[in-house]
Amino acid sequence: MRQGQMSHTVPRVGKPPLPDWSQRKGLVGRFASANHRFMLKLCQSEFDALRRYAEQAYPQECCGALLGTPTGDIREVCAAVPCTNAQADSPQTRYSIDPRELVCIQRDAHERGWEIVGFYHSHPDHPARWSTTDLEDAHWIGCSYVIVSVEGSRAAAANSFVLTGTREEDKALSDEEIVIE
Numbered sequence: 001m002r003q004g005q006m007s008h009t010v011p012r013v014g015k016p017p018l019p020d021w022s023q024r025k026g027l028v029g030r031f032a033s034a035n036h037r038f039m040l041k042l043c044q045s046e047f048d049a050l051r052r053y054a055e056q057a058y059p060q061e062c063c064g065a066l067l068g069t070p071t072g073d074i075r076e077v078c079a080a081v082p083c084t085n086a087q088a089d090s091p092q093t094r095y096s097i098d099p100r101e102l103v104c105i106q107r108d109a110h111e112r113g114w115e116i117v118g119f120y121h122s123h124p125d126h127p128a129r130w131s132t133t134d135l136e137d138a139h140w141i142g143c144s145y146v147i148v149s150v151e152g153s154r155a156a157a158a159n160s161f162v163l164t165g166t167r168e169e170d171k172a173l174s175d176e177e178i179v180i181e
């Protein structure tokens, strides 16, 4: 769903990939003042892959998991794994991942020494900003939630948000930088 979105004034990532974020003084100042440097590191091939999944799923929402290793507030993604959008009633505006599929993905990740560090989904013909439903549906504290906008079947901007807080009652989606390596 896309109703009730928070205003979100700084579009962060589109293509081409970001330059070194430390060169972006505005962002550095903003993160520094919040004492946080949330960051999602993705290699170009995985970033391209998840954009491709988003285009293939159009006009429905795609969804998937991001596997890798977390280090403090930095999550490094080693693989973007596509999932089936199990949302039967309105897959153009909602997504859900079957818990059984997620269990399999998690098992495979552990076997490779990784863990689930985030999730991604697409917003067909809608900006890459989280909705109240996206927040309600997000339950993995400390994980990244990447949203890719798809405009007329072409992947456009992408943004990432980390689920902060300690429990359902105080959880929030906070901006984080996507760094393409």
Ligand SMILES: [Zn+2]
Residues within 6 Å of the ligand: 001, 121, 122, 123, 130, 131, 134, 147
């Ligand atoms: Zn969404």
